[in-house]
Amino acid sequence: MSTSDVPMAGSLSGTERQVSWYEASARNRLRLLLDAGSLVEFIGPEQRETSPHLRLFDLPEQFDDGIVVGRGQLDGAPVLVAGQEGRFMGGAFGEVHGAKLTGLLRAAREMRSIPVLILFDTGGVRLQEANAGELAIAEIMRAMIEARAAGVKVIGLIGGRAGCYGGGGLIAACCSALAVSEQGRIAVSGPEVIETNRGVEEFDSRDRALVWRTMGGKHRRLIGGADLFTDDTVDDFRAAALQLLRFPLAFGLDALDAEQSRLEDRLRRFGACRDATDIWALEGIPQPESIPGLPPDRFLKLAAAFPPSLGAR
Amino acid sequence: MEDLTFRHTVPASAAGTRLQAIVGVVASGNLEVLAERVLSPTECLFEIRTAAEGFREVWTAVIADFVQRYSPGGLKLSVNDGGARPDTVALRLAQALRMMETGR
C-alpha cells in the first residue's frame, strides 16, 4: 500500500522505474511512466471535483474521484494520460470520473496530433452512479472513436488489481492497441457474475487459476485480446507503450472489416473449446498447461510467435 | 459520514517550498490527505470527512499529537477517510508533511 508520491525534479533512473505496476498508485504509475517531472495534472485533487452522488450513500469521496488525467512527455514526445485508481471504489466509473476521461479524449480529438495513454484499473461502473456511469462509458467510447478517426492513437495499459472489467472492458476494446501484464485481466462480465448467473460448474469464481486462464494477461496476449505482454514493472510498461506508439495504428472502415473477419475466424477456430488450455493447444503451443507458470521472459519468447493484431481486439 | 474541523496555532511553519501534496487512497482502512500551503505561517487547519462516525475524541488526540510534534504551520490538511485506524491516520499526515517539506 505504498502510496507516497515520488520526487518531481531530476531524471528517473532505471531502478526507480523498477517498481511494481500492480502495487503502485495511479498517480505514481503516471509519474514514473512519463519523463521525470513532466506530468501536469488537469482537474487535480485541489480542485475538489468530487462525486455528487456518494454522500447520499454515506460513502467517502476521493478528491480526484479515482482518476488522474493530464499531460506529460514520453521519451520527449507529448502525450495525454489518464490513470484509474483501482483501490478507490474498485476503480469504477462514476459521473465525474467518466467526465474527466471524456474530456481528455475530446481534447485529443481537437488536437489531433497527441496520443493518449489510458491506464485502466477498473471493475466497471459504480452501482451508486449507475446511470451516469453507463452514460459516461458511452460518451467515452464515442469520444475515443472520434479521436481515432481524427488520427489519434489511443493506447491502453492494463495491469492493476481491479483488472479491466465491465464498461472498462468495452472501452479497452475500442483502443488502438493494448499492453497487459500477467496480473492484468480484461473482460466484461466478472467471475462472480458469471458464476451467479451460470452456476459454479460453468465457472468457479474461486478457482483463481481458471479466472486468470480465461481473462488474464497471458491468455489475452495469446488469443489476440491484447497486443503486447509485459512484465509487472513501470519500466516494462513504459517500454511497451513506446513500442505500441511506434506501430502504424490505422483506423477506418477497412480496419474494422479486418477486425470483423479476425473475430469471426477466431470464433470458428476456438468456439468449441472448453478451456484456454484447449485454445493454446490448437494454436500449436507445446505443453499448454505450463503457460500460467512460465516466467515472463520465457512467455515473451513464446508470445513472439504470435504477432500483435494491432488496432484489433 | 462525519465532518470534523480542527484549527491550531503553532510556533513554526512547515519547512520547504512545495505548495501542494497528496498521499493515500480512499478505501476501507485507508485515507487520503491533501496538503496545501495556503495559510499564515502559524496557523494550521484540518478538515476531515470520515466514514467512521463517533470518533471525534480520537481525531482530536491524533491531530493534537501531530501538531505538537511537527508544528505544521501554514498548512491546510484535508482528509477523506475510509475508516482508517488512528495510527494509519498519523502515518498519512506525517507522509503528507514530509512531502511538503522535502518533496519526497
Add this chain to the structure above:
Amino acid sequence: MTNWQHGREERQARIGAAANLASGKLVAPQDVTRLLEAVMRPGDRVCLEGDNQKQADLLSGALLAVDTAKVNNLHMVQSGVVLPSHLDLFERGVARRLDFAYSGPQSARIASLLFGGKIELGAVHTYLELFARYFIDLTPNVALIAAVSADRHGNLYTGPNTEDTPTVVEATAFKDGIVIAQVNDVVDELPRIDIPGDRVHFVVKSDKPFFVEPLFTRDPAAITEGQILTAMLAIKGIYAPYGVQRLNHGIGFSTAAIELLLPTYGEALGLKGKIASHFALNPHPALIPAIESGWVKQIHSFGSEVGMEDYIRARPDVYFTGPDGSLRSNRAFCQVAGLYACDMFIGSTLQLDLQGNSSTVTASRIAGFGGAPNMGSDARGRRHPSEPWLQAGREADPETSPMLRRGRKLVVQIGETFGDRNVPLFVEKLDALALAAKLRLDLAPVMIYGDDVTHIVTEEGIANLLHCRNAVEREQAIRGVAGYTEVGRGRDAKAVERLRERRVIVRPEDIGIDPLDADRNLLAARSIKDLVRWSGGLYSAPSRFRNW
C-alpha cells in the same frame, strides 16, 4: 483370582464383532458406519483426528451416521474441532462430552452449543497438555485417524501432515484401544513407514483424499505499513539485543512481516547469523526468502502446509525429511521443542488487559488455545542456559544472586493497537471473563498469562515487562504502548515518560526507527508470486492465493 486383562479382552471382543466387515484389515467405505457400531460402546473416549490441518473426514462422516441406540454419549478427545461434522456429532447425541485444544473455524458454533447445553465441556487445553492427558486420564478407546497410504499389513505413511498421529496411536494402541485409519491409497510398498501396522486394526480407503487446508500462508500483498513497523521494532528492539537464534513464530501478519524483513532490514542491520537461525515452525511460505538468503539452519515443524511439499523436498538441509524425501512433521515433538529448546515465542492475539493477560476468546467465540499457551509460557523445568534466556532472567530479577537466578523465555505479544474492523487490542477487562461467567467455568480462558509475557510490541513501541517492578508500572507500561485506544488514552503521561527514560518503554525513534521508513518496499517479497519466484518455482501456491 483378579482379572488383569479386562482391557485386552474387551478389545479382542470388539475386534471380533467387526471381523465379518473386514478383509484382513481392510474395510470398504460403505461398511465403516457398521464397523464403528461394532467396535464402539456408549460413553467411549474417542479421538477423531481433528488435527490442526488434516481431518479424518470420511471417518467423521461415518461416525455421524451411526445408530444412536448403539453408539451414543461419546467423550470426544481431539485437538481440533474443525469440520461442521465434528459438532454435528453433538447435535445428534452421538457425542456428549468434549476435551479439545483448538476450534478456529467452529469457534462461533462451539460457543452456541456450549451455551445451549448440547456439549458438556471437559476443558480447553493447549496441544501438548491434551497429548499428555492421552497417556494419563484421557486415553482414547478408539482412535479415528487419517493417513496418506497403507499397505496390506496396516503399516501407514502419514507423509508431510504426520502431525498428531504418532502420539494418538501410541496412547491408543498400547492401552488396549482400537485404531482405525482412513487412507487415500492402499499400496504394495509405502514410501516410508510412519506408523507400524501392528498398531493399526482397520484401514479404509477413501474415494477422495483427506481434508487438509492451507492455514499458514499469509499473502505478502496484505501486509500493512503498521505491521511492517511492528516487525522492524521486534527485529531491532528484541531479536537483535537478546541475540535470539532459537524461536517460534505464532501465525499472523506481523510475524509474516518479520520473516519477510530478515533478508532486507535484518541484512542491513548486519544480523544474519546472529538471529533467527533455528525454528520450531510450520513450513511458512513467507520464510522462503530468508531460507534462500541463508538465514535459516534448521526448522522442525508441527505439520505441513499445502503447496510447500516440493520446496521442502528440495531443501532437506533445512527441514526434517524421511528417506522418501517428504517432510516428517510431529506436533508433540515440535511443541516440546517450542517449550524447552526455543528462547522466544512471538505471536499475536485479540485482546490484552492491563496485566498483560492475552486472550482470543470473545463473548460469542471460543477458538481454543492451540499451541500458544505452551509456546508462550516460561518453561520452569528448563535447565540449560543460553544468552537470551540468561539476559531475560537478569532483567526480570536483578536482585537475586546470579548463580541461583533462573533465566526466562522471551514471550512477545505483537500487534497493531487496533485490529480487524478497528477493534481495540487493549481492553480493561477481557471478554474471556464474561464468557467464563456465562459458562460457569472454573477459570477464564486465558491464552497467555501476563506474568509470562515479557514484551509487548505495537506500532507505538515496545513495552519491556521484565523491567516492571510492580503492577502499577506494568499497567502504565501497557497503556504506554496502547496507542489511541481508550486504554492508551487513559495513560498517566508523566508515569509513561519516566518509564521511557528507564527504557521500560521504547519508542521507534529511541532505537533509530523512523515510522515513515516502514514501507512495503522493505519486504523481500510483496506478493505470493514473489514467493514462488524466490523458491525457484518450487512453491506451488494454492488456488485462493493466485493472481496469475
